[in-house]
Amino acid sequence: MIRPHRSHPLWIAYLLHRLSGLGLALFLPAHFYMLALALDQPDKLDQFLRFADNPLVKIAEFGLVFLLAVHVFGGLRLLALEFLPWSPRQKTFAASAVGAAFLVAGTFLLQAV
Amino acid sequence: MLGLRLYMAQRLSAMVMIPLTLGHIAVMIYAVQDGLSAAEILGRTKGSVVWFVFYGLFVVAVAMHASIGLRVIVHETLGLKGRALEIFMWLAGLLLLAMGLRALFAVTLP
Numbered sequence: 001m002i003r004p005h006r007s008h009p010l011w012i013a014y015l016l017h018r019l020s021g022l023g024l025a026l027f028l029p030a031h032f033y034m035l036a037l038a039l040d041q042p043d044k045l046d047q048f049l050r051f052a053d054n055p056l057v058k059i060a061e062f063g064l065v066f067l068l069a070v071h072v073f074g075g076l077r078l079l080a081l082e083f084l085p086w087s088p089r090q091k092t093f094a095a096s097a098v099g100a101a102f103l104v105a106g107t108f109l110l111q112a113v
Numbered sequence: 114m115l116g117l118r119l120y121m122a123q124r125l126s127a128m129v130m131i132p133l134t135l136g137h138i139a140v141m142i143y144a145v146q147d148g149l150s151a152a153e154i155l156g157r158t159k160g161s162v163v164w165f166v167f168y169g170l171f172v173v174a175v176a177m178h179a180s181i182g183l184r185v186i187v188h189e190t191l192g193l194k195g196r197a198l199e200i201f202m203w204l205a206g207l208l209l210l211a212m213g214l215r216a217l218f219a220v221t222l223p
Binding site: 033 | 137141
């Protein structure tokens with residue numbers, strides 16, 4: 001059974017960011033290895049690039065480009081959340097939280113003295 | 114398990130990579146037309162200072178970003194911590210840096 005919080009869109013956004021990041025990190029060594037073939041085995045690189053013309057490989061590459069793009073856009077979302085100025089509504093909520101806490105604590109103090 | 118420095122390094126490397134990644138995606142979409150060949154790729158990148166700087170920066174930033182990201186995942190899902198976690202992060206980062214620089218030199222040095 002899927003626990004309720006895991007059907008929340010933001011949990012899915014988190015999962016997508018984590019899985020795409022993990023996938024990209026695991027793909028990178030293979031990517032670097034293939035490119036480095038240009039250094040001493042150029043014919044092997046060409047052989048691989050011909051293999052990459054295969055439609056199935058193209059679909060896999062579509063998946064990799066999707067992972068990269070979704071990680072960048074998800075990352076932009078996180079950066080905006082963390083670094084852009086707060087909206088007036090968010091500021092109102094934050095100020096309300098402090099105000100409500102002061103009210104509750106003040107009520108407690110009035111009863112205590 | 115991220116101190117302020119690693120947290121900031123993760124954000125800064127992300128900010129550096131946003132234009133680089135969008136550029137990389139644009140190049141991929143442009144270059145993949147009519148298939149890829151080693152001659153085509155190397156013809157574009159070999160001896161180019163612009164691509165050397167572009168991908169050099171990309172490799173350094175991604176080695177930082179991926180090793181810090183893997184550190185978070187390994188800590189949160191596998192429970193690795195302390196010294197083992199530090200060693201894991203540094204090994205992952207240095208491996209990516211070494212392999213990335215080798216690839217960079219392979220495609221950009223004339």
